[in-house]
Amino acid sequence: MVTLLETDAVLKRGLAALAKSDPVMARLAAEGATPQLRKRPPGFEGLAWIVVGQQVSTASATAIWGRLRAILEPATPRRFLALSDEELRAAGLSAGKVRTLRAVATDITEGRLPLDDLHNLPADEAHNLLTRVKGIGPWTADVYLLFCLGHPDAFPSGDLAVQEAARLAYGLEQRPDAKALNALAESWRPWRGVAAKVLWAYYRMVKAREGAPA
Incomplete structure (x- = not known):
């Protein structure tokens, strides 16, 4: 059975696991890129x-x-x-x-x-x-x-905002495509969905600093 992202407690577990395994994720969370639970009807x-x-x-x-x-x-x-x-x-x-x-x-x-x-x-x-x-x-x-569904390991590697956030967060020379981003995300299992939410939150932060709409 998969533990879904339905409560703040589960989200915090995911964030803690990511921060422990990936110092970049820990830094993004410390800078304020902490996502909120958002869910639409299944x-x-x-x-x-x-x-x-x-x-x-x-x-x-x-x-x-x-x-x-x-x-x-x-x-x-x-x-x-x-x-x-x-x-x-x-x-x-x-x-x-x-x-x-x-x-x-x-x-x-x-x-x-x-x-x-x-x-x-x-x-x-x-x-x-x-x-x-x-x-x-x-x-x-x-x-x-x-x-x-709130699946904690779903990872939209083709999302342009997630790709651009990863480029900025990891200091990559160019925006990673879906294949490259999937490779980077392997270390985030089984919390890739939480990582995607962190990257979206970071993207919004960057855009807000630039004064551009997220």
């Missing part, structure tokens, strides 16, 4: 929200989600599959997002994606199950595992 609704928000502004995502949620009641895979493409496009979903969410809903209802059981699996195994769904990429899978 299940189909949470994954759908992440897909809806991709490649659009926060304001647009909120508006589209509001229109979709108004016709998606209850917010279940079967209800989504009952909606027509015309209804979904009218809510603001692109054709690609309609296809992705139909694939997600179909795989859940047909038993290929055990979404309700992913929290009990190792992060890599849960990640692989999610990315088998057509349209679900590595970033979407890892963000769902971290922010909807």
Whole structure:
């Protein structure tokens, strides 16, 4: 069983383990890059929200989600599959997002994606199950595992803010790509998710010092 990031006590355990094993993580935490618990609803609704928000502004995502949620009641895979493409496009979903969410809903209802059981699996195994769904990429899978399930070892190595924070924190010459960042993150197991949260917090700190929006 995986101990999820559902309480401050678990988060503090993760931060202490990272600080003990990695002096850079210890320094970032000491400088104030301490993350807060943030969690969105798990299940189909949470994954759908992440897909809806991709490649659009926060304001647009909120508006589209509001229109979709108004016709998606209850917010279940079967209800989504009952909606027509015309209804979904009218809510603001692109054709690609309609296809992705139909694939997600179909795989859940047909038993290929055990979404309700992913929290009990190792992060890599849960990640692989999610990315088998057509349209679900590595970033979407890892963000769902971290922010909807609270998986402590989910690690969105493709996130640009996490990559840039790692470059700054570790004094790297260039921003690491996903492969390089995954290699760096090996030493953070089983708390890679907490490390990602620290790096996000550090990124926001840097941007705040620069006077730029995070």
